[in-house]
């Protein structure tokens with residue numbers, strides 16, 4: 001008999017067929033308390049789940065007593081309680097690598113867009129304000145040769161360093177928990193402590209996961225250490241930055257501008273003051289959102305689930321210790 005799984009994300013037809021070949025699939029729209037209650041019997045039987053978003057914690061695990069594998073269509077896994085999964089022996093799979101270049105492209109796009117005010121001036125053109133030679137009030141600031149600080153020198157941080165250093169001649173500073181020789185050798189990146197990163201970066205680019213240690217790592221005190229000309233880019237997770245402190249810093253000129261792909265609450269509420277600030281570029285969490293990359297992530301998540309449920313895990317596992 002095929003193992004039962006819950007699918008909580010729409011997949012391209014070929015990938016859905018591949019899942020059907022291996023499993024008995026119950027498809028639901030989202031993973032939340034309501035859908036779990038609606039499909040209680042399917043969750044009772046499920047040995048695997050595949051999707052993105054939704055909280056998977058100890059309470060959820062009680063509703064899925066046979067669960068062996070969770071396969072997330074994302075690299076970030078802050079919505080999973082990994083300790084609870086470990087206690088239950090549930091394998092957590094994710095999709096690193098396939099999205100790295102696309103997310104780094106998005107971060108570079110945010111750097112350029114925020115510095116050159118691309119969205120703001122394009123809106124002025126559409127509004128019919130381009131009536132003659134533009135003046136200094138339309139100008140942005142240079143990107144090339146400025147110091148780019150990377151907070152979180154993992155896969156995405158490294159790909160951003162490549163773009164910024166080789167493409168834009170930017171000196172790279174970075175902070176992570178440990179030094180990264182590849183970034184230092186290939187892109188001449190200089191390791192520094194967080195304070196130095198804050199004080200010296202023209203662009204502070206955040207590619208950190210959300211953990212207990214990184215929650216609100218950037219708050220009022222840290223923003224106050226940045227240059228008043230600095231631009232903050234966040235494509236890691238929203239809660240790494242204290243959003244109220246960021247709004248204050250952007251309003252009172254503590255920092256110059258921000259380019260944000262992630263927020264404390266997503267979707268960003270339309271009432272958010274961030275949306276009223278001309279020096280903010282706000283994107284709807286599109287870091288990996290290209291057709292090619294989203295297909296690749298879904299494909300990897302399907303392969304990950306098949307591999308893990310058949311006991312053949314070779315890569316993409318968050319908690320390999322439960323396999324032993």
Ligand SMILES: NC(=O)C1=CN([C@@H]2O[C@H](COP(=O)(O)OP(=O)(O)OC[C@H]3O[C@@H](n4cnc5c(N)ncnc54)[C@H](OP(=O)(O)O)[C@@H]3O)[C@@H](O)[C@H]2O)C=CC1
Nearest residue numbers: 076152153154155156176177178208209213235236287288
């Ligand atoms: N906006 C979007 O659409 C996307 C956002 N993301 C986000 O980007 C994150 C990073 O992805 P990826 O690069 O693949 O992950 P990696 O695990 O490769 O890199 C994470 C980096 O963060 C560093 N780090 C972790 N905790 C701390 C800390 N407390 N202080 C300093 N540095 C820390 C790690 O340090 P060390 O190397 O020393 O261990 C590592 O360098 C994801 O977790 C996700 O949240 C990812 C994809 C898309």
Ligand SMILES: O=CC(=O)O
Nearest residue numbers: 073074075076288
């Ligand atoms: O935010 C996206 C991810 O893959 O993590």
